[in-house]
Amino acid sequence: MNIAIVGAGGAVGREILSILEGGALPFDNLRLFGSARSAGSKMPFRGQEIEIEQLTHDSDFSGVDFALVSAGGSTSIEYADVITRHGTVMIDNSSAFRMDADVPLVVPEINGEDALKAPRNIIANPNCTTIQMVVALSPINRISPVKRVHVATYQAASGAGALAMDELIQQHADLVAGREPHVEKFAYQLAYNVIPHIDVFTDNDYTKEEMKMYHETKKIMHSSSIEVSATCVRVPVMRAHSEAIWVETERPVSVEEAREAFMKAPGVVLMDDPAAKAYPMPLDIAGKDPVYVGRVRRDLAGSGLAFWTVSDQLRKGAALNAVQIVQCIIKKRHSA
Numbered sequence: 001m002n003i004a005i006v007g008a009g010g011a012v013g014r015e016i017l018s019i020l021e022g023g024a025l026p027f028d029n030l031r032l033f034g035s036a037r038s039a040g041s042k043m044p045f046r047g048q049e050i051e052i053e054q055l056t057h058d059s060d061f062s063g064v065d066f067a068l069v070s071a072g073g074s075t076s077i078e079y080a081d082v083i084t085r086h087g088t089v090m091i092d093n094s095s096a097f098r099m100d101a102d103v104p105l106v107v108p109e110i111n112g113e114d115a116l117k118a119p120r121n122i123i124a125n126p127n128c129t130t131i132q133m134v135v136a137l138s139p140i141n142r143i144s145p146v147k148r149v150h151v152a153t154y155q156a157a158s159g160a161g162a163l164a165m166d167e168l169i170q171q172h173a174d175l176v177a178g179r180e181p182h183v184e185k186f187a188y189q190l191a192y193n194v195i196p197h198i199d200v201f202t203d204n205d206y207t208k209e210e211m212k213m214y215h216e217t218k219k220i221m222h223s224s225s226i227e228v229s230a231t232c233v234r235v236p237v238m239r240a241h242s243e244a245i246w247v248e249t250e251r252p253v254s255v256e257e258a259r260e261a262f263m264k265a266p267g268v269v270l271m272d273d274p275a276a277k278a279y280p281m282p283l284d285i286a287g288k289d290p291v292y293v294g295r296v297r298r299d300l301a302g303s304g305l306a307f308w309t310v311s312d313q314l315r316k317g318a319a320l321n322a323v324q325i326v327q328c329i330i331k332k333r334h335s336a
């Protein structure tokens, strides 16, 4: 099996490389791609160095079984044909194709079987905040169908890419040195601030990030009746997104039922002991794979449940989920 990573030098690409380094997939050959900016530079992998190739319209992907693509939506749109034309399956981390009817949108714990129906050889990785939320909603949904979700997110700087992480570090350094902080990747200074604005605003005054959570949840969970109202907020955290979630189900689910379901759910870790001050926080969860759930309680303002989740969006929200999609396809092909 041969693998390619497109956008290998980016925040998600580097995380994919580290997951592959850990042995998540068996493969014979690994190729790395980037833009002209990083082409020719080398990335270490298992004691060797792999050179980054420039992605062009002449790039030859024949013989590549899976391409894990994290290079932004416009690159995905421009090069999808180049990548898939010889049968390579493209796992795309951008939002470019997520809502296309003939492109599956997959979280393996929930709808892994959808990955086998990819007529364009493109499979979309959902938005990072959506992945984290649906992994936590799914065990509740199995007890009683989820009707309504309210969610407020607290999203890390790394969600905006490698340069955004650098910008947050630099802003702190500038402020300590008494300099005006440089602002480019975010709408405002993020250091010592929170910004209720991720991606562009849409006609209904929600942002595109918030509308991704609305639309993608329905597609992944195969339910047109789940309604999601999100407020997405950037916070000065380096890595791992947090979400406060309020959920209503067709029949009320008790806190005890929910806790038990979270404990059994694949990809979920329940960390919920208020007396011991045990609840997930980004500092502790960065670099880890599961979606952590805590603060499970009855919603005092409704008939549902309230809880808190934290997950490293570079892992489960992007790189890990993409690798798990490949693992899921290989497993299903072998058992077919």
Ligand SMILES: NC(=O)c1ccc[n+]([C@@H]2O[C@H](COP(=O)([O-])OP(=O)(O)OC[C@H]3O[C@@H](n4cnc5c(N)ncnc54)[C@H](OP(=O)(O)O)[C@@H]3O)[C@@H](O)[C@H]2O)c1
Binding pocket: 006, 007, 008, 009, 010, 011, 012, 013, 033, 034, 035, 036, 037, 038, 039, 055, 069, 070, 071, 072, 073, 075, 093, 094, 095, 127, 128, 158, 159, 160, 161, 162, 163, 313, 314, 317, 318
């Ligand atoms: N960061 C997250 O938490 C996260 C989560 C889920 C999904 N995503 C999505 O994943 C994608 C990548 O995000 P990121 O955070 O990794 O961004 P990033 O750190 O800015 O990295 C972008 C990567 O894309 C490459 N690239 C840009 N234009 C290219 C081109 N024309 N041809 C080939 N490579 C090109 C860059 O290569 P050069 O360095 O060579 O220019 C770089 O390696 C985006 O679509 C993003 O929405 C990100």
